[in-house]
Amino acid sequence: MKLESIYRYCPVCGVERASFEPSRPFRCHACGHTTFFGPVAAVGAIVTDESGKVLLVRRANDPAKGKLGMPGGFIDPGESSENGLRREMLEEVGLTILSMQYLTSAPNRYIYRGIELSVLDMFYVVQVEHRDIQMRDGEISDWIWTELSDDILDQMAFASNRYALEFYRGRIGANGN
Numbered sequence: 651m652k653l654e655s656i657y658r659y660c661p662v663c664g665v666e667r668a669s670f671e672p673s674r675p676f677r678c679h680a681c682g683h684t685t686f687f688g689p690v691a692a693v694g695a696i697v698t699d700e701s702g703k704v705l706l707v708r709r710a711n712d713p714a715k716g717k718l719g720m721p722g723g724f725i726d727p728g729e730s731s732e733n734g735l736r737r738e739m740l741e742e743v744g745l746t747i748l749s750m751q752y753l754t755s756a757p758n759r760y761i762y763r764g765i766e767l768s769v770l771d772m773f774y775v776v777q778v779e780h781r782d783i784q785m786r787d788g789e790i791s792d793w794i795w796t797e798l799s800d801d802i803l804d805q806m807a808f809a810s811n812r813y814a815l816e817f818y819r820g821r822i823g824a825n826g827n
């Protein structure tokens with residue numbers, strides 16, 4: 651169920667919603683309040699080791715618990731995507747970013763406890779200070795350095811992550827590697 655479809659009452663004046671027409675954003679017919687339903691922003695990092703293998707993390711929590719993802723997460727209010735990625739990399743895997751290059755973006759759907767949130771994922775190729783992974787915030791259960799085989803891509807939690815990795819793989823291939 652999409653987030654916008656559970657807005658039964660205006661969050662400002664409390665009047666019940668008049669209709670569930672596909673209206674985006676939500677507009678209250680009584681007080682005029684408007685709620686925009688995103689997408690919210692998220693970031694993901696492509697980190698490689700000396701041999702070009704990519705760091706993927708195994709998700710410790712739902713949604714998609716046990717599946718693979720890229721280090722990253724949701725951007726906080728007031729934060730840039732770059733600073734959000736720096737923060738998430740430190741929090742999640744204990745890595746310090748030295749530099750980053752924007753790669754691509756993809757829409758994503760984040761479904762938690764039956765409610766679907768629209769997300770825009772932005773992906774960066776990053777260089778890190780060292781590669782000693784430290785799991786810090788409990789959001790991942792494990793990590794791997796891996797080549798981007800189809801079998802690995804089949805284990806990605808989100809289609810947006812898979813898209814970014816395929817985009818990256820194609821770019822690497824095009825560079826004659």
Ligand SMILES: [Zn+2]
Nearest residue numbers: 660663678681
């Ligand atoms: Zn209202």
